[in-house]
Amino acid sequence: MSEHRRGPARSEVARVAILEATARQFATRGYDHLTMEGIAADAKVGKQTIYRWWSSKGALVADCLIEGLLLPDDLNPPDTGDLRADLTDWLGSILAIAQHPGGEALMRSLISAAAENEDVGRRLHESLGASSSLIVRLQAGVDAGQLPAGAPLTEIGEALVGAVILRAISRVPAEEATTARLVQAVLPAG
Amino acid sequence: MSEHRRGPARSEVARVAILEATARQFATRGYDHLTMEGIAADAKVGKQTIYRWWSSKGALVADCLIEGLLLPDDLNPPDTGDLRADLTDWLGSILAIAQHPGGEALMRSLISAAAENEDVGRRLHESLGASSSLIVRLQAGVDAGQLPAGAPLTEIGEALVGAVILRAISRVPAEEATTARLVQAVLPAG
Amino acid sequence: MSEHRRGPARSEVARVAILEATARQFATRGYDHLTMEGIAADAKVGKQTIYRWWSSKGALVADCLIEGLLLPDDLNPPDTGDLRADLTDWLGSILAIAQHPGGEALMRSLISAAAENEDVGRRLHESLGASSSLIVRLQAGVDAGQLPAGAPLTEIGEALVGAVILRAISRVPAEEATTARLVQAVLPAG
Amino acid sequence: MSEHRRGPARSEVARVAILEATARQFATRGYDHLTMEGIAADAKVGKQTIYRWWSSKGALVADCLIEGLLLPDDLNPPDTGDLRADLTDWLGSILAIAQHPGGEALMRSLISAAAENEDVGRRLHESLGASSSLIVRLQAGVDAGQLPAGAPLTEIGEALVGAVILRAISRVPAEEATTARLVQAVLPAG
DNA sequence: AAATAAACGAGACGGTACGTCCCGTCTTAGA
DNA sequence: TCTAAGACGGGACGTACCGTCTCGTTTATTT
Known part of the structure; x- marks a missing residue:
């Protein structure tokens, strides 16, 4: 009953490595100057593995945002009553x-x-x-x-x-x- | 008493053509997808003539802003008293x-x-x-x-x-x- | 036991197209006036594909020589006994x-x-x-x-x-x- | 009765400076890598002054040869009788x-x-x-x-x-x- | 177990654009 | 009118990345 076609499943290791590399490069170089090749090399991953799962570097950054890899979590305003x-x-x-x-x-x-x-x-x-x-x-x-x-x-x-x-x-x-x-x-x- | 060092002066024709081409390309393609080569071709100008006077496409766009080539002038709020x-x-x-x-x-x-x-x-x-x-x-x-x-x-x-x-x-x-x-x-x- | 490092092998089609384009351009224009861009365009190949395998246009011409693309083969002196x-x-x-x-x-x-x-x-x-x-x-x-x-x-x-x-x-x-x-x-x- | 049209005559100083600069650059960099701009800068001369009197860098080098600026003079074979x-x-x-x-x-x-x-x-x-x-x-x-x-x-x-x-x-x-x-x-x- | 097929690392490929160098011509101010 | 200086339109350089496409290997699922 598996939805799974055949062959190996998507590699979680690769997915995480890519997102972390993206966050690293983003912080280091900024959005412009981000390169797919740079991310692939940093994540030790083939370029195709990125393109297989993300359509653009924008999508990659958006995913990083969701995973909370780009912004600190504690941006919530306090509530002291005032x-x-x-x-x-x-x-x-x-x-x-x-x-x-x-x-x-x-x-x-x-x-x-x-x-x-x-x-x-x-x-x-x-x-x-x-x-x-x-x-x-x-x-x-x-x-x-x-x-x-x-x-x-x-x-x-x-x-x-x-x-x-x-x-x-x-x-x-x-x-x-x-x-x-x-x-x-x-x-x-x- | 000229400040002019010697040799031909900067070409005003080229300057204007470049800024207008930049504004045109900016409106057409957006800031990313702006290319120096595209601007040079549009302005019918050698690339070096751009690089001689502007250090980056950012500087180019900033100059377009100054010249009012990118934004409509009439963004002023009205004053009806209310x-x-x-x-x-x-x-x-x-x-x-x-x-x-x-x-x-x-x-x-x-x-x-x-x-x-x-x-x-x-x-x-x-x-x-x-x-x-x-x-x-x-x-x-x-x-x-x-x-x-x-x-x-x-x-x-x-x-x-x-x-x-x-x-x-x-x-x-x-x-x-x-x-x-x-x-x-x-x-x-x- | 392959010597093949991994990834796609060098394209023989591209290699031959480049050498033939070089020979063509060499005969047409001469060694000076040979341009990498001209060769790449003639061979319908990206410039990087040339630079990946040859370090200069000299090396390219040398390879053409080896392949016999530049000189006629029949430069051998005859032997009639005299x-x-x-x-x-x-x-x-x-x-x-x-x-x-x-x-x-x-x-x-x-x-x-x-x-x-x-x-x-x-x-x-x-x-x-x-x-x-x-x-x-x-x-x-x-x-x-x-x-x-x-x-x-x-x-x-x-x-x-x-x-x-x-x-x-x-x-x-x-x-x-x-x-x-x-x-x-x-x-x-x- | 002068053949001289009007205005200053050709500057001998410039002529010599150009040829010497050419010889210098030729020895330093070789024929390819010779540049008109390099020669002009070396000779402290405007580019136009070169183009006015020589049609190409080949002509320039040929003139250097005539003036003996490129080759040593003493390439004559000796004559000892043997x-x-x-x-x-x-x-x-x-x-x-x-x-x-x-x-x-x-x-x-x-x-x-x-x-x-x-x-x-x-x-x-x-x-x-x-x-x-x-x-x-x-x-x-x-x-x-x-x-x-x-x-x-x-x-x-x-x-x-x-x-x-x-x-x-x-x-x-x-x-x-x-x-x-x-x-x-x-x-x-x- | 063998066959099959997808995901993977690596990276070659045809391209576009980069920023630089130099070309040969043209323009200016000074001698 | 010649000169030094140098801006101009243009062509080519060699490099960086793009997104696509093989390769050969690894892994998981059928037969």
Whole structure:
């Protein structure tokens, strides 16, 4: 009753090696300058083995995103009960990541990958976007009465994340006060 | 008293032909898939003439931005006295541009170019960003009492533009109500 | 027990197409004006396939020489028993080849190739030089008593071939009597 | 009554600088790898100044030959009365020049230049060939009874020079006995 | 067990584009 | 009008990768 045609099954070892090599190369070189040959060599894998399972380097990067090989996991905003402070903290930690060398390049590489490749774009949206812990935190703020009931949570989230992205591609260094002012832009009542 | 070192001056004809060819190719093919050879052929120019004056295709695109060959000029928000309505209109017109085929691709190409190339990033920031007509409009809103005096105008602008960028790279289609909700996110008082 | 390292073997079709294209281009354009791109296009082959197996156009031409794609095979001196007449005939036929249009250019191209490239030089030496049929014919002359026993056969051969080469690069047209006088220079006893 | 059209006359300084630069580059790099731009830079001259007076690098090298900038002057065979010994000496000194590093390359470069360029070929022929001191020496040998009266002097000279050229392009190292055997090939009676 | 077939590593293949070098012509300013 | 300087359109260089296509080997599933 097996679905399995005949011959060996897909090699998990190869799959993991390829994704890890992709993440390594992505972090090292950036999205442009990623090469299939470089990934294959790094993963010690034939090129065909990559092309057999992924259609492009975009798909490869998108899979890396899903597996959490590209982004740190702990980007969730804290919940101390003070929405304003929590958002400010959260923005601060993101900008801190973007600040240290490599982090900024990785961020821009991700943006570039997303802009060029549909899969990456959608994955990034899922990771950073709508259903994310940021929305959850904002909803908690609504529940706590720190935001009005009908507040456009999705759009507030987009505005915050979008501002970070804009800073990344503009190479504007984030200053100390920036996070607070950004939070104030979407939570003016304070 | 000429600063001119000796020998023929730079050819203005070639300069313009190259920038126009770049803009043409950029709109046609996008930032990735731009090729120096394609630009040179389109501009009927030797490759060396490009490399003599620009160090990379990023620099080329950045110059096109400066010359206004890539973006329409009329992205300024209107000023009818009603800040909320004006911002909504403005966002709507930007999203309309991004919506029609080609516009979306051009937008993502610009984002990709900015993410990969420092010059393009800075130019884009100057065009879309801080000193722009958007800030001017927001300041007018402050003057009219539609925004509080200490409002973080720069960050509000970044939030709006950033949200648009995020939508572009996420491939989230903008719905009718989106613009209004986005304005509400940064102008909640209404 | 295969020596085969793994992966596809070298394509014989490509190898032959490249050598034939080289010979064609060599005859058409001469050694200078040979271009790798021209050969690749003529052979319908990627440039890298040439560079994978040959290090320079000199090496390519040398291989063509080995395969006999550049020189006619029938440059052997006849053996009628009369050494003097045979050498005169042989020189005459070589100069005839060099005379007709294209032949002269091909000859000079070969000389140029040999002068610039070590491989070609050695190959040419092997083809025209020491171990050749010319020496064999001279040795037969020794056996027949038409040359003294200790005659410096190699040097006699070099003198004859060298004189032909000198004429080729000097563009001195060969006259009727030249061959006879040249033979007389190295076989004076007659 | 002046033939001189108007404006400054041709600059002798530039002419000499160009020829000397050509000779320098020729010795350094060889005929191939000679570049007009390199010569112009070396001579501190505009490229146009070269093209105004010479049609090609071949013509340039030919002029260098005429001016004696490429070959040593003292290639004349000695005349001690002993033709055989004198020729052997002369060949030996030529092969010695060809032997030491640089000399061999220069020789092959000259051959290459002659093969590719008609002017150089003719100049070389005039320098090394027919009317040269070698023929004069051979004629003296005839007068002294060391060669028969009707001996084909031109062809004997060609055979000797040709053999040297053949050795140069074949990369056959000249051994001690070679010169003697070569002389024997054209002066067998001894 | 033997036959079959897919996945694998390796890498050759026809191509496109790269960034550089040099060509021969043309343009400028100065002598 | 010649010169030094050098920009120009163009052609070829040798290299890096692309995505496809063999190879021979390894592994798993039928017969």
